[in-house]
Amino acid sequence: MQNTGTLIVKTSVILIFALLLFAPFLFQDVRSLEVAARICIFIVLVASFDLLIGYTGIVSFAHTMFFGFGAYGAAILLKTMGPGWTPVILGALAGVGVSLVFAIAIGLLSLRVKAIFFAMITLAAASVVLVLASQLSQITGGEDGIIYKAPDLFKPATKLLTDADGKVVRLWGVRLNGKLAAYYFVFFCALALFLVMLRFVGSPFGTVLKAIRENEARAEAIGYRVVAYRTAVFCLSATIASLAGTVYAVWLKYTGPDTALSFAIMIDILLMVVIGGMGTMWGAVIGAVLMILAQYYLRDLMGAASEAMTGIPLLPELLAPDRWLFWLGIIFILLVYFFPKGIAGTAMAWGEKA
Amino acid sequence: MPSPSLVTKDLTIRFGGHVAVNNVSCAFHPGELTVIVGPNGAGKTTYFNLISGQLTASSGSVLKDGTDITRMSPSARAHHGLGRAFQLTNLFPQLTVLENIRLAVQARSGDGWRMFRPVARMRALTQKAEHYLEATRLSGVAHQTAANLPHGDQRKLEVALLMAMEPDIYMFDEPTAGMSLDHAPDVLDLIAKIKADPTKTVLLVEHKMDVVRALADRIIVLHNGELLADGDPAEVMSSRIVRDVYLGTATEGAA
Amino acid sequence: MTALTTTLGRAGGVNLLPLAVALIAFVLIGAPSSWVTLTVAGLAMGMMLFLMASGLSLVFGLMDVLNFGHSAFVSFGAFVSASVLAGLGGWLAADSWALNALALAASYLAAILFGLIAGWFFETVIIRPVYRDHLRQILITIGAMIVAEQTILAFWGGTPYSVGRPAFLEGSWIIGDVSIEIYRAFAFALGVAVFVMLYLVLNRTRIGLLIRAGVEDREMVEALGFRVDRLFIGVFMLGSALAALGGAMWAGYETLITPHMGADLMIVVFIVVIIGGLGSIEGTLLGALLVGLMSNYVGFLAPKLALASNMILMVAILLWRPNGLRPAVK
Amino acid sequence: EDPIKIALVHGLSGSSFEAFSKQAQTGFELGIEYGTGGTNEINGRPIELIIKDTQFKPDVARAVLAEAYGDDEVLLAVGATSSGVTVGMLPIAEEYEKILIVEPAVADSLTGPDSNRYIFKTSRNSSMDMQAQALALNPDANLHVATLAEDYAFGRDGIAAFKSALDGSGAKIVTEEYVPQGTTDFTAYAERMFNALKDKEGRKVILIYIAGGGDAPGKIQAMEPSRYGIEISMGGHILPVLPTYKRFPGMEGAVYYYFEAFDNEVNAWLVEEHTKRFDSPPDFFTAGGMSAALAVVKALKEAPDYETDTLIETMEGMSWDTPKGKMTFRPEDHQALQDMLHFKIKVDDAVDWAIPEKVRIIPAEEMNIPIGRDNQG
Amino acid sequence: MSLLSVRNMKTDIGQYAVLHDVSFEVPEGGVFVLLGRNGAGKTTTLRSIIGLWKPSPGSVTFRGEDITALHTADIARKGIAYVPENMGIFGTLTVDENLILATRNGRFDAARLARIHDLFPALAQFRDKQAWSLSGGQKQMLSIARAMIEPRELILIDEPTKGLAPSIVDAMADAFREIAQTTTILLVEQNFAFARALGRDMAVIDDGRVAHAGSMDDFAADTALQDRLLSLSV
């Protein structure tokens, strides 16, 4: 039953995870590690959003809100209690708790209304939370956000392994220090959460979600309580987003509206899920990787291109690195236009025909 | 006669000023196949909707095996053993035929909330779904997307979904409408088989008189939302009133 | 309960909501002059929102196209008109009332013209492939919004752009302790004019019906002898032109504009359309007036709540009427 | 010789503030040019600027700053544009033990308890803005002020600084209004302030402290506060915004920089060169960028070696010349103390914008800027 | 000269060739019936005539004018009405609004409206009701009424009797007879009894080709032919 397209997609995803696993050793510069960690987090975030939009057909603009709850939960506690594992765990729990309360309230209140109204309600809720975060600056640090220290294990100065002289052991040129530990913390958390979600979508529960997306009334008629399932998946994806937020907060050691709550992140998530392909889980991985690479490297590439083009009229202007968002937007439109199923979806469908 | 499995008491629904189903009281029994006839707009589909829960009654009640289910959601009624196929094809279009049926099977078995077991490993579900595929002669297209099926096969899948729910009460709304002459018998055979089970109650809306004659144990006639006649097929069909409001004259022989 | 509903219905039903809100506010505020100032300002603010929302209401309510790019038309309208005003700075600064008005009219015309052309382009290139597909609409128009915002950034730069305003629209009329901003009165009049025009077009002609029918079953409308493609382009152009006009008007109100002004306004504009109910221009007006009044009253009575007032209003109304106040489509 | 690498880390895309970043970078380049006498070399080593974009995202900013320190091995970095992004960058400097010069982000907190000894700040902070603003009002017992600010840390801190500057002068705050960020309609708040002020005797002022758009001053002015004898006061702004100030002839306030107001050699060069090259006078982020560059140049010229600790030692307490006069890094929290401009708006039809004419320069010593942290301790 | 002639029409839907070679002539006046098994291509033929699919090659000529390349809307404006298989009802519009859209100038001709209300009383009863809430049969009636609300030259009707109660089918046969006196009807039908009662000329489509064309009387008499083409054996 596996066609070539699906095989290619799955192989690439496994390859991506393998690259992420060895990232600290393969790419030994600072930025690469940041990029790799961000990719890990966003894979989880995007996949959990895919549970909503791709599997169940729920359009929510509140996903970053849940991400933010998790991030702020850990951040606030790490700040007030000082570095350690207890605040991380308590923060994760608090984030999940708040997320669940919001998800249930929004879900029960408005999952019955028209899909588009639901989207708007989540948008409004998210924007209120965003402003609240900036107003409650005593707790949240306001616009400026909060900086704090991660558990000691993740300090760059921490030595995981020492040699005879008490110096950090290097493996293939990489120092086995706290930074590395932090990265693997992120990586394995992301991997675990992703695998859990894979499990979800393959389960009977996952098929019910698809049924609801396809034909809500009929799902109800054959005996599924649609509102209950919708609320459940909304809570589930909120929980996972919140956990991703906590992990990101631990990694970044900084949490602020722009890293955890802003609408820009929501748009990033949307772009990623669409570019990768909705309703596939694999697409989330591909989308997150491509988008984040673009965010971090497209600029540089364009700078080079723009320089190479000097002399030719107009082109250098358009290729000016600061206009990279312009090109991203155009690429995005073309993708939605020509590959409505995203990269993974298209590849898999293409394999079906072949 | 066993006690009725389904009873509607003074069942009524109004849409604005229009009364689409008006004080319909009727009891249905296991082992019996009742055909519901009536002119277009008589309220047959609406009556089904009230029983299966797509609409909620303005007044009156629906009882299943003595339990009042009038205010229950469609899903709750499905759990109480009411199953329904639709007049207009109503499937999960982007899922395969097998997945469509498996959804109904797993709704019945109550596995919908299991989140960690891969469906692929739940052999029992798949086997049961395959059983119904065979019963409806859809095995050949098991892995096709429902939307890509020819019209006739879509109608069969509609019936297969109902079968897989294994309800106590089967409701068919014009199951053979738009089905060509080589497909219809498959479906009619299935209905006949269900009818043969003494524990099952069958309700059938149908305009084709040959089908009605072949299957009906009992006919009820709806007109303007009211129950106009109820009884033995031959008797009802020959009554004047039914000829007047429903059959007309010219086409009787030809249909 | 039903008796109450029917009495209310006869008296004007939901149309009375703004009046009811105003009355309650009168009691709470106490100071009549403040109340009048706030009410007039709120109504005018509502009308300005209506101007921007009307285009969205058209394409979203009738054509069922969820255009997040609408905000781009608002921003573009603002920048185009501001540029024209800057270009006609001489006329604007002139001492002649007529020249001032001419400059203003020219700037609005430019915005409208731009809206028409951009709407045509947008419909043919961006929207046409995604009719009836909400999700792709959301996505593709978000993409378009990004591109449009970047284009504005490239053209006009990121610094706030200042907008000229004719002298006769500056200042306020002061009547006793009540102050009525002249610009708002002007916006109010413009809003009323647009409303009347739209109302006539949609209710006195078959256009409204055709659009809704065309959304539902395009082929059938064509089989009845209507060119749906042209109709849709027309509607879209009109919607975009209204957005651009709304943007131009808003630019004059704000006097300093940034490329993301449209995006900043989008949430409240969406709220207006949703409160009003899809597909009815009357509903949009009602929603806009309610939002305008509420934000002024709440801002005065309980500034702490101002932030959430729109949100609370929307949720309350959706709980009461899940389809909005006056939906044309159920 | 090895080049001296300096990273400029600013938001260059993704927000309309990117224009500010560009001003700051232009200013920085001009500063290097001026400071090195056009040679672009210090102690025989060429200066290499590495430009990084934060995209206005703190996480991106942290990554690119880490990259600058870790991979590009810059000596020091300058940035960033918005306070939130800059807060996120502070610990990176500490982690890599390299200097970060904050310019042009303003928040006081950047030199506060969350900051560290690797942070120097050449940009003015909110306290300076607001204290200067208070001083520009010439407060006395006759003065009644209503304040309008946005409801978040920036707004509330600003008003707090303003109030503390009024302390002891006898001036009274009659009401403090806080509006949600992004508010565009100020009628309700204006009514509240009018109601609070109108029956007071003496000088009545509405102080507006809103960084975002919305044009609160213009809208309140349109409601004619003058009928109650109420004046409006606010700080200065960048040139593109100054045209809107034409509606407030005679208004007094304080600002960080205006090109005509500062009379010194550096500023003269800056105005001349900028006008020549860009056909427009320098704006205030340009001046800021230049000040940062001049600080770097002076420190590099004076420091015996370029170890971070040596540099910190050199810079603590260092004074240097900038387009707006002498600045001094306060040793405790590394904030550069600087003069502010008390202006009065003059409208001249020949000039596109309203001119903030100099009333006087408020010397740094006159302001009592709270110390954010103590790097010495 | 015939009113409509279809010549060598070949229509592809996506990559599938549905019609291979369809030619027939519809004379002016009366009912012309197209018969054929499920999936034979009847609906596709009607859609190709009204321009919703574009045949290539092949031509459709209406009153001597080649309309093959015209836009559907322009074809409709030549006086051709279409009653599709799925009824094409605008559910969010009321019954009256559905009808008014089908009029040329946005106003009802009182006499025609009265005739329609006479024929389909349900449409009179539910004038202001949103059409989605009509019963299946009522929708079918509305769809036919839309074709009758204006004078037309030719009405294309796709399986009108599906899902209708026997008595309504009777009434509809009468209505068609009446319409056919002034307007030509091209009727696609599975219900052979109904078709036989109305049709004057007919054609059978099978597998995208015209398998037989001639007069209805001859066809009705030839049971062997019926058996072969329609598998109508009881």
Ligand SMILES: Nc1ncnc2c1ncn2[C@@H]1O[C@H](COP(=O)(O)OP(=O)(O)OP(=O)(O)O)[C@@H](O)[C@H]1O
């Ligand atoms: N949701 C609804 N809102 C308003 N009226 C409705 C609604 N549902 C059905 N009706 C009306 O109720 C009446 C009965 O409709 P119903 O669909 O039950 O008829 P039916 O007997 O199934 O007819 P058919 O044989 O044509 O399918 C019709 O007049 C229809 O217009």
Ligand SMILES: Nc1ncnc2c1ncn2[C@@H]1O[C@H](COP(=O)(O)OP(=O)(O)OP(=O)(O)O)[C@@H](O)[C@H]1O
């Ligand atoms: N949109 C489509 N895509 C692919 N194939 C199609 C499409 N529409 C029709 N077909 C195919 O074209 C063939 C002819 O279809 P058509 O609808 O014309 O048949 P018909 O004679 O009207 O049948 P019926 O009696 O079932 O209405 C069928 O095999 C059908 O599957």
Ligand SMILES: [Mg+2]
């Ligand atoms: Mg029915």
Ligand SMILES: [Mg+2]
């Ligand atoms: Mg057909």
